[in-house]
Amino acid sequence: MGINAYHADASAAIFENGKMIAAIEEERFRRIKHWAGFPTMAIEFCLKEAGINLESVDHIAIGRDPYAKLLKKIFFLLKNPGGGWNAVTDRIRNAKKVSSLEKEFAIDGSSISEKMLKSKIHQVEHHRSHLASAIFASPFEEAAILSIDGSGDFTTTMTATGKGNKLNVLRSVDFPHSLGIFYTAFTQLLGFPHYGDEYKVMGLAPYGEPKYVSQLHELLLFKPNGFFELNLKFFRSAKSGIISYGENHIPEVAALYSDHMIEKFGNVRKKDESLSQYHKDLAASVQRITEELIFHILNHLQKETGLKNICIAGGVAQNSVANGKLTRNTSFKNIYIPSAGHDAGISMGAAMYTYHHLLDGPRAEPIWSAYTGSRFSNGEIENYLKERNIGFQKYSDEELFEKVAQRLVEAGVVGWFTGRSEFGPRALGARSILADPRREDAKDLLNAKIKRRESFRPFAPSILKEFVSEYFEISDEVPFMEKVFPIRPEKYKIIPAVTHVDGTGRLQTVDKNITPRYYELIKAFYNKTNVPILLNTSFNENEPIVNSPAEALECFLRTSMDMLVLENCVIER
Numbered sequence: 427m428g429i430n431a432y433h434a435d436a437s438a439a440i441f442e443n444g445k446m447i448a449a450i451e452e453e454r455f456r457r458i459k460h461w462a463g464f465p466t467m468a469i470e471f472c473l474k475e476a477g478i479n480l481e482s483v484d485h486i487a488i489g490r491d492p493y494a495k496l497l498k499k500i501f502f503l504l505k506n507p508g509g510g511w512n513a514v515t516d517r518i519r520n521a522k523k524v525s526s527l528e529k530e531f532a533i534d535g536s537s538i539s540e541k542m543l544k545s546k547i548h549q550v551e552h553h554r555s556h557l558a559s560a561i562f563a564s565p566f567e568e569a570a571i572l573s574i575d576g577s578g579d580f581t582t583t584m585t586a587t588g589k590g591n592k593l594n595v596l597r598s599v600d601f602p603h604s605l606g607i608f609y610t611a612f613t614q615l616l617g618f619p620h621y622g623d624e625y626k627v628m629g630l631a632p633y634g635e636p637k638y639v640s641q642l643h644e645l646l647l648f649k650p651n652g653f654f655e656l657n658l659k660f661f662r663s664a665k666s667g668i669i670s671y672g673e674n675h676i677p678e679v680a681a682l683y684s685d686h687m688i689e690k691f692g693n694v695r696k697k698d699e700s701l702s703q704y705h706k707d708l709a710a711s712v713q714r715i716t717e718e719l720i721f722h723i724l725n726h727l728q729k730e731t732g733l734k735n736i737c738i739a740g741g742v743a744q745n746s747v748a749n750g751k752l753t754r755n756t757s758f759k760n761i762y763i764p765s766a767g768h769d770a771g772i773s774m775g776a777a778m779y780t781y782h783h784l785l786d787g788p789r790a791e792p793i794w795s796a797y798t799g800s801r802f803s804n805g806e807i808e809n810y811l812k813e814r815n816i817g818f819q820k821y822s823d824e825e826l827f828e829k830v831a832q833r834l835v836e837a838g839v840v841g842w843f844t845g846r847s848e849f850g851p852r853a854l855g856a857r858s859i860l861a862d863p864r865r866e867d868a869k870d871l872l873n874a875k876i877k878r879r880e881s882f883r884p885f886a887p888s889i890l891k892e893f894v895s896e897y898f899e900i901s902d903e904v905p906f907m908e909k910v911f912p913i914r915p916e917k918y919k920i921i922p923a924v925t926h927v928d929g930t931g932r933l934q935t936v937d938k939n940i941t942p943r944y945y946e947l948i949k950a951f952y953n954k955t956n957v958p959i960l961l962n963t964s965f966n967e968n969e970p971i972v973n974s975p976a977e978a979l980e981c982f983l984r985t986s987m988d989m990l991v992l993e994n995c996v997i998e999r
């Protein structure tokens with residue numbers, strides 16, 4: 427079992443003989459985004475899926491090594507007197523928590539003794555966990571690997587190679603020099619203060635021109651060794667903590683920009699201040715230099731290793747726009763990025779590092795499916811709906827796909843809940859809200875009926891795998907919506923609702939063998955419209971993605987969704 431605890435996106439994952447049989451974020455149960463405490467509910471879920479109790483788990487891997495780079499941390503703190511206190515106390519508190527894990531498990535009513543538990547626990551450093559989550563889930567026998575994020579265990583970037591079941595760490599960049607911190611600082615400056623808001627800057631960037639890249643080179647310094655440094659004059663992170671976790675376990679990011687940055691790039695955009703062209707150009711510039719730095723790192727890594735396959739993980743690996751450009755801008759030919767490339771994937775990676783690298787377990791099948799979370803049978807759903815006194819119709823699969831496709835064609839917005847929930851931040855057709863991608867007004871329709879979100883943010887297309895090259899200029903597997911590709915210009919008019927302002931789309935390739943019911947639904951839509959694509963957005967409304975039928979129903983009742991599909995049960999307005 428792997429665990430990400432006391433860290434944003436707490437999660438658990440469980441393996442049997444190297445095969446991942448369940449993985450889920452704690453936020454899905456707690457109903458608080460990015461929940462960052464000890465993931466007891468995710469652990470209980472994993473144990474239930476495996477049909478075992480804690481006593482029967484052979485190894486517990488926790489993705490954090492409180493002793494990693496301890497000397498370096500102390501030295502850093504001595505060099506930054508007066509500041510850093512929050513960072514230190516947070517870190518010490520977290521380190522203590524991690525080393526008293528036994529007590530956390532005991533609280534959960536387990537009869538396991540502390541001594542027995544202690545013998546099972548392995549602590550795996552943050553970036554080694556990220557690296558392992560990418561390479562050991564990938565289809566590659568051998569690959570270069572990059573882990574890149576804000577910061578974890580005092581490291582922000584780590585390169586490695588992986589071969590068979592072993593990892594070989596090459597080099598790393600330490601806190602406070604961090605591409606994640608750079609991106610987050612500008613995310614804040616652009617008026618998006620919450621943990622995980624970076625994707626908004628990515629969505630905004632295509633509305634601007636990258637006019638300020640050369641100014642940004644003054645604070646993000648590319649090094650000839652293939653790495654980088656921050657010009658610390660522009661950042662506050664050197665003097666205080668980056669992320670803190672309150673009593674409610676919600677991650678909060680401190681302001682990362684310094685007064686000097688405000689002098690050079692202007693004031694923080696206020697809450698109700700509209701986005702100006704300057705903001706858009708700045709977003710475009712931040713996105714552009716981030717891409718350039720990723721290419722810089724990867725091209726060096728490629729030369730250093732001579733390998734053609736690359737695996738990437740860490741928060742920055744969530745930059746799907748950069749990911750979509752990698753094969754065109756680096757010498758790598760094949761890419762793998764796990765569905766939970768962000769910190770939720772630490773649970774999966776810590777377990778894989780332990781199983782493969784430490785215990786010499788053989789590699790399992792590559793992971794192309796993110797559907798490792800909660801599941802509910804038709805029987806459970808029917809019972810629940812009857813209990814709630816909600817009227818519904820039950821259909822056979824064939825009738826269902828036909829009925830839902832028809833509703834979508836008629837401008838319906840459909841809540842689609844089927845199979846096991848997704849591990850990772852993207853809804854991939856198990857907990858999704860769907861609409862017709864051909865409609866010019868689909869965005870307004872969705873925003874009016876469900877999500878009152880920023881108008882500049884794009885909606886994503888799910889496309890039958892066989893049709894990718896017909897609609898996109900690049901053809902590749904994108905099972906986790908981890909890449910943005912250019913859409914063929916002649917298709918802009920056909921699928922305007924999922925074509926971003928720059929003519930791109932963050933696609934999900936839908937494979938019949940991996941997600942057969944979603945595939946059949948899109949196919950039923952294709953049979954009616956000749957378009958093998960659906961607009962897919964996550965099933966939620968300013969909350970974590972729905973996990974259970976109850977949450978799906980509540981979301982349906984709260985919003986103006988037209989149809990709710992819970993497995994084969996359909997509720998209509």
Ligand SMILES: [Fe+2]
Pocket residue numbers: 552556575576577578740741768769
């Ligand atoms: Fe991370």
